[in-house]
Amino acid sequence: MTGTAVEAEIRKFGALAARWWDPDGPMKPLHRMNPLRTGWIAERIAKAHGRTGRDLAGLRLLDVGCGAGLAAEAFARMGAEVTGLDAAGEALQAARDHAAAGGLAISYREGTPEELAAEGARFDAVVALEVIEHVEDRAAFLAALAGLVAPGGQVFLSTLNRTARSFLLAKVGAEYLLRLLPVGTHDWRMFVTPGELGAGLRKAGLRVTDLAGMSMDPLTGRWRESRDLGVNYLVMAER
Template sequence: MPAETTALEAEIAKFDALAERWWDPDGPMAPLHRMNPLRCGWIAQRLAASEGRQGEDLSGLTLLDVGCGAGLASEGMARLGARVTGLDAAGTALEAARAHATRSGLEIDYRQGRPEELAAEGARFDAVIALEVIEHVADRGAFLAALASVTKPGGCVFLSTLNRTPKSFLFAKVGAEYLLRLLPRGTHDWKMFVTPAELGAEARKAGLRVTDIAGMTPKLGTKDWQASSDVSVNYIAAARKE
C-alpha cells in the first residue's frame, strides 16, 4: 500500500506548524486539552474490560497512537500503564512530543511515519487509537485498513472524529474557527467529516467491527467534556479486529 494513500501533505504541514503551541492549554489545541481526559478515560475503560481488567488498568498493554501530534493522548495512555508508540508524519510535532515526554518522565516511543509502514515491518499492537485524525486523511478506507493491519487479532481500534451534520458545520467549523476562534481557521474541512454510518461501513470493509460509540459534548458551565448519546458533532467509537 503506498504511503500516499493515508496522508495528505497539506494536513501534515498544517499541524506541524502548530507544534510549538501544542502543549499550551489555552493555545490553538485548547479544545483537545479539554477533551483529552474524556477520550483517554473512555478508551481505557473499554480496553481494560476487553482484557478482563477492572477500571482503567492498561499495565503492559501495547498501544499505537496514530496521528499522535505532540503527544496529548500518548501521554494520557502512558500514565495509565500502556506501553505507547506514538506515530505521526509531522516531524516538528514529534520533536515537541519527545521533549514534553522527557520533561514529564514518561517513556514513549515516538516514530515518524505512517501505519502502513509499521505494518510492513510486522508491528502489531494490542490496541490502536486514531483521535481526530480520520477526517484529515486522503483515503478513509485505506487508512482504516492500515489501522487494522497493525492491530493484533481480537485487538481494539479506537477512533474519534466529527460527524458531518448541519450542527457540526455550525459549531465545529463556523463557530469554533471563525466566531469563537477556538481553532485556527482552516483546521477542518467539513466535507471530510465522517458520519457514524460511514465509519461503521468502512470499518467493516477493513475487518473491524464497531462495538461501542458515544458522543463527546461539553459540560455546561465548565471546561470539561462528557460522554453522551449526542453524536451530532464530536463522537468516539470502539471497534474490534475480527
C-alpha cells in the same frame, strides 16, 4: 501525499508544534477533550483484557496521528507501552521533548500507519483521535489500522460527524466566531458520519462494538459522554 498522510495537513499541524502543549493555545479544545476520550478508551481496553478501571499496564498501544503526544502521555501514565506515530516531524520533536521532561518512556516514530503495518508491527490497541477527518483515502487508512491491531485487540477512533450542526459548531463557531481553533483546521466536507465510519470499519475486517457522543458544556468547557452523535463522537471496533 505520503500514503494516507496529506502533505498540506502535515504542514498545518507541524506548524502548531511549538504551542501544542499550551492549554490555552490553538490545541485548547483537545486539552479539554482529552480526559474524556482517553478515559473512555482506557476503560474499554482494560475490560477487554480482563482488567479493572483504567489499568493498561504492559499493554501495547499505538497512537496514530499522535501530534505532540496529548493522548499518548495520558495512556502512558495509565501503564500502557505506547508508540506514537505521526507524519509531522515538528510535532514529534515536541512530543519527545515533553515526554522526556515528564520522565515518560514513549516511543515516537515518524511515518504512516501503512508503513508500520508493512513492518509486521502489531498492538493490543490502536487509537486514531481526530485524524480520519484529515485523511483522503479512508479505506486505506482503516485497512492499515486493522492490520496493526493484534487478534482480539481493539481499534478506537474519535472524529466529527458531517451534519448541519457540526458545520455551525465545529467549523463556523469554533474557528470563526469563538476562535477556539485556528481558521482552516477543519474541512467540513471531510467530516465522517457514524454510518460511513461503521461501513468502513466492517470493510476493513473490524466490527463496531461501542459508540458514544462527546458533548461540551458551553459554560464550563468540560466534555462529557452522551448519546448525541451529532457533532463529536467515539467509536470502538474489534477484530
